Each structure stands twice: as C-alpha cells, then as structure tokens.
Amino acid sequence: MCRHDSAFSDAVAGLNTLELCAEGNTLVHRLHPLVKMAVTTIYVAVVISFGRYEIAALLPYFFYPAILIPLSETPGKILLRRLLPALPFSLFGGLSNVFFDHTPMILLEGFVISGGVVSFISIMIKTVLSVSAILLLVSTTDMAVLSRQLAAMGVPGVLVLQLTLTYRYLAVLVDETGTMFSSYMLRSPETRGVRMRDMGTFIGVLLLRSIGRAERVYDAMKCRGFNGVYPASSTCRPTASDLLCLFIVCGIIILPRCLL
Amino acid sequence: MLERGERVALIGANGAGKSTLLRAIMGLLPITAGEIEVDGITLSKRTASEVRKRVGIVFQNPDDQLFMASVRDDVAFGPRNMGLSDEEVDCRVDSALERLGAIRLKERISDRLSVGEKRVVGVASILSMSPGTILLDEPSSSLDPRSRRTLIEMLGSLPQAILVATHDLDMAKRLCPRTIVLRQGTLCAEGATDEIISDEGALEQYGL
Structure with missing residues (x-):
C-alpha cells in the first residue's frame, strides 16, 4: 500500500473515532438521550441568542465543554480535530463583518477596535461552543438511540x-x-x-x-414492507433522576443568560 | 413450483437470469410473460405488498440489505412496517436473532459487522417478518469457509421454503435436494441436485 493510500485509510478510520466514544459507560453516557438532546438544544439556543457584540457574556459558557469533556471521557484532541472543519464557514462569514462594520467599539491603548472585529470574535466563539456541544452529544449517544428518540419525540x-x-x-x-x-x-x-x-x-x-x-x-x-412512512418505536421514559439532572443543568445554562 | 418447506437451488452461468428471477418474484421488475403466484395470490403491482409479506429476499450484497444504524433497528424494520406492536416487534427481533445464534449482535452497529455477521443479520431481518418462503441471492459469496459452513447449517435448519440462486455447487448439493438450471433466462434443466451436479457434460453445456 502506498503512502497516500495509507493516509486515506487512516483518514477514513479517523472519521468514526468520535462515534466510537458513544460506546462508553460514563455518567454522561448513562443519561437518558432525551435529557442530553434537550440540554444540547437549550445550550445551543442560549449561546446563539447573545447579541453580536456580547463577547464577555459568552465566556461563562465555556464551562459546559470544559466540564463535559473530562466527565464523558471524550478525548479532547479528537473533539478538536472534528471541530476544526466547521470553523472555516464561520471564519469567512465573520470576516465580512470586519470589512463592513467599522463602528468604533473598544478603545484599547489608543487603538480603536471596530464592531466588525468584536462581532467576528463573537461568531467564532459561538461556533466553537455550539459545535462542541453537538459533537459531545454525538460522542456520548449512539446514533441509533438518537434516531429512535427523535422519532419518539414526534420528529417526522x-x-x-x-x-x-x-x-x-x-x-x-x-x-x-x-x-x-x-x-x-x-x-x-x-x-x-x-x-x-x-x-x-x-x-x-x-x-x-x-x-x-x-x-x-x-x-x-x-x-420489507416500506411504503414511505417510517414507523417509530417507543423508547423508555426518563427516570426522576434524569429529569432532575435536566432541570438543574438547564437552570445553570439559562441563569447567566437572564442575569447578563 | 416451490413446495412448502422445500429447498431448491437455482444455478446458471453469469447472466443466466437467476437474480432477475428473484427480483421478479419480489415484484421489483415488471413481468412481461407468464405469471408468478404465491399462496394463491397472483403477483401484480397491486398485490406486490401482500406477496412481500409471504416471501423475503436476502440480497447478494449485505450492505444493500442492512441500512439502519443498528442491528436491532434493521431486524425490526420489517415487523414495524407490518404495523406490529412494540412488544411484538421486540419479541420477533429477539426470536429471529436467537434462531440464528446472533442475539449477541443485537445492539451492534450494522456497519461494523464482518461480512459473515452481516449475512446472518440479513437473514434475521427477513426471518423477523415470518415469511413462508426465503429467496437468497448468492448467499455464500465473500464468506470464509467457516462462515460458509455456518450459513449452510443455519439455512438447513430453517422451516421455510428456500430458493437459493448460487454459483456454489457444493452449497447447492449440501442444502438443496432439488435444483433448477437457468440458461439465458429460460429453464433448461430441473431435477435432483446430486444428479444434475454429477453430470459434468451437462454442466459444461450450461456454462457451469
């Protein structure tokens, strides 16, 4: 096998690495998929709800990946590798703000930082936080379980x-x-x-x-009888401790949004 | 004519029409001449879904057969489409996988199975629908000798009528008492498998 062929095989093998983490058995893996999906959705919604110049308010939200990565034993390096391909989209989107938004925002040591630069940084932070949250969901929940849960939740x-x-x-x-x-x-x-x-x-x-x-x-x-309608299967209900966890984590996520 | 519980091999050279016949029986191809009847139901566009409840097909490439994320979902796909309750679906999934000694694969991801395991799960995905007849298209292709032996034993233990399209004459001999030979889309010989396979001159003539 030649060098490039081997590199391709390695790249292919690397594609599944994060999904393989879903086979783990940590506290996060054992949580009900509904709880993980709800928390991820709320987290992403809260993160993207901040205004384009609100960088400081976003900083506390780094606690989520910072706590979840060690708790779920997700290798940070793999997460970072899967996060990188998502960044160019926001990078090019955010760069246009730098060129078009010249509103003076911050005066730093005599330098004026424009609103475009601030919103660019804000977009990049939001991307990193949102994509990390979704990757953490994928790395702690099997795709088959996610699909079943989505169907059970009434997603078409x-x-x-x-x-x-x-x-x-x-x-x-x-x-x-x-x-x-x-x-x-x-x-x-x-x-x-x-x-x-x-x-x-x-x-x-x-x-x-x-x-x-x-x-x-x-x-x-x-x-095998498929006629265009995918019949959903029922899933087990979340336990009281799952729901308690959901309310606590959602509270922690939403609270800074209300205060800041 | 395929009798209840009978096992028949369908042999013929490449392009003889073996796979085409199997696909036609499942109503996947339009029938231009003759007719196909399953349990008294004549196959047509209208009756195809009824026929598919009675006949199951295991395709040659297991990646075509297994399309869901997990083995459990794949084996449950047919029963769910039949409108069965969740309890009944679970029961059928367990029963089909246990019947084939593959219950350990239940929570595995389909994509990460070996070819032999995929083949077994492919058969389970059909068994869970409890068809009276199973069609298999080249079931022993790409299998190592042990997986092939296991598959033959497993198929031999099933009560359903089986029609196997194969180039594997040894498999035909071990599994099927009766053999049909196809050549250029027409039936050119039919009889006891031992007799057909031992006639080397005829096999040569059939392009085998």
Whole structure:
C-alpha cells in the first residue's frame, strides 16, 4: 500500500473515532438521550441568542465543554480535530463583518477596535461552543438511540429516516471511495492522489455507484414492507433522576443568560 | 413450483437470469410473460405488498440489505412496517436473532459487522417478518469457509421454503435436494441436485 493510500485509510478510520466514544459507560453516557438532546438544544439556543457584540457574556459558557469533556471521557484532541472543519464557514462569514462594520467599539491603548472585529470574535466563539456541544452529544449517544428518540419525540419519520440513512451510507460511500482510490493508486503509483484529468471520471463513477446503491437499498426497503412512512418505536421514559439532572443543568445554562 | 418447506437451488452461468428471477418474484421488475403466484395470490403491482409479506429476499450484497444504524433497528424494520406492536416487534427481533445464534449482535452497529455477521443479520431481518418462503441471492459469496459452513447449517435448519440462486455447487448439493438450471433466462434443466451436479457434460453445456 502506498503512502497516500495509507493516509486515506487512516483518514477514513479517523472519521468514526468520535462515534466510537458513544460506546462508553460514563455518567454522561448513562443519561437518558432525551435529557442530553434537550440540554444540547437549550445550550445551543442560549449561546446563539447573545447579541453580536456580547463577547464577555459568552465566556461563562465555556464551562459546559470544559466540564463535559473530562466527565464523558471524550478525548479532547479528537473533539478538536472534528471541530476544526466547521470553523472555516464561520471564519469567512465573520470576516465580512470586519470589512463592513467599522463602528468604533473598544478603545484599547489608543487603538480603536471596530464592531466588525468584536462581532467576528463573537461568531467564532459561538461556533466553537455550539459545535462542541453537538459533537459531545454525538460522542456520548449512539446514533441509533438518537434516531429512535427523535422519532419518539414526534420528529417526522421521513426526516429521521433521512438522518439514519445518511449516517449509515456516509460510511458505505467512504468505503466505496476508499476502494476506488486504492484501485486507482495501485495502478498509478507515481501520482500523488487522483489527477485532475481523471477527477471527472472518478467522481462520475462514484456518483453512478451511489445511485446504483441507493436503488438497491430502496428495493430492499420495499421488500420489507416500506411504503414511505417510517414507523417509530417507543423508547423508555426518563427516570426522576434524569429529569432532575435536566432541570438543574438547564437552570445553570439559562441563569447567566437572564442575569447578563 | 416451490413446495412448502422445500429447498431448491437455482444455478446458471453469469447472466443466466437467476437474480432477475428473484427480483421478479419480489415484484421489483415488471413481468412481461407468464405469471408468478404465491399462496394463491397472483403477483401484480397491486398485490406486490401482500406477496412481500409471504416471501423475503436476502440480497447478494449485505450492505444493500442492512441500512439502519443498528442491528436491532434493521431486524425490526420489517415487523414495524407490518404495523406490529412494540412488544411484538421486540419479541420477533429477539426470536429471529436467537434462531440464528446472533442475539449477541443485537445492539451492534450494522456497519461494523464482518461480512459473515452481516449475512446472518440479513437473514434475521427477513426471518423477523415470518415469511413462508426465503429467496437468497448468492448467499455464500465473500464468506470464509467457516462462515460458509455456518450459513449452510443455519439455512438447513430453517422451516421455510428456500430458493437459493448460487454459483456454489457444493452449497447447492449440501442444502438443496432439488435444483433448477437457468440458461439465458429460460429453464433448461430441473431435477435432483446430486444428479444434475454429477453430470459434468451437462454442466459444461450450461456454462457451469
């Protein structure tokens, strides 16, 4: 196996690392999925509810990942690695504020810091906090459990099915890409990845294979009685201690928002 | 004609129409000539869903068969679509997995199973619907010898009628007393598996 092929395999193996953490058995893992989903939703809603110039008010919210990472035994390095790809979107979005918003906000040692810079920092902090919270949810709750919980909560079955299938077939698509990539590299050992002149064919074939796979999956679903409606299964109810935990954590999250 | 509880092998060269026939029986392909009847129900677009309650198919590629996030959800998919209660669905999931000695896989993530395990879960996903007939498309492909032996023993212990499309003549011999040979979409021989497989001249003629 050549160096690039190996790098690709490592990258593929790394994709699942965070999801594998969901198989843990810490206090956070044992919490009812409804509690974790509700807390995550409220946390994200509260974080993004702050105004664009309110940086100081956001700082206390770093307590959530800071406490949850050691408590759930989620490796911080893996979390950071999965967090990084989300940052460029906010980075480019926030940068436009720097160029367009020149309102003087802070005077620091004779330097005027504009509102654009402040809102840029605020956007980046909100992204880091929100994405971390969602990644922590994924790293402590199995996707199958999350799907079942969403369905039980009344989220439309078709959306839950889309989520489940997307999650399931991301892995299959990555496998398919890996197989094609290996096959390509083994027959062109001098190249450093897929050449641009072959890229169109490579992506085209991958698309055709994906369509073929999608048709076969749909056939398998039809053969097992699928008629477009995904029937939800019932899930166990949260216990009194789960609910107590929900109220306490939500209170801690909401309180600073009311005070600041 | 497939009798209740009978096990029949469907053999033929590549492109002979084995998979096409299985897909046609499931109502996945339009039938241009002849008709397919299951338990007195003639297959049509209208009756396809009824036929699918009586006949289950295990596809060649287990990744096509298993599309849910976990084994439990995959095996429960069919019974849930049948409108069964949660208790009945759970009971069927446990029963199907226990029947195949795969209950330990229940909470596993489908994507992380070996090919042999995926194949067993694929069969469980059909068994949970309690069909009278099971169709299998190349069930022994990509399996190591031990997984293959286990699969043959497991299929041999099922009470359902089984139609296996396969290139694996040894599997056909061990599992199915009767064999049908297809060539270019038409039935060209039918009889006892031992007789058909021992006739090397005929097999050569059928492209096997």
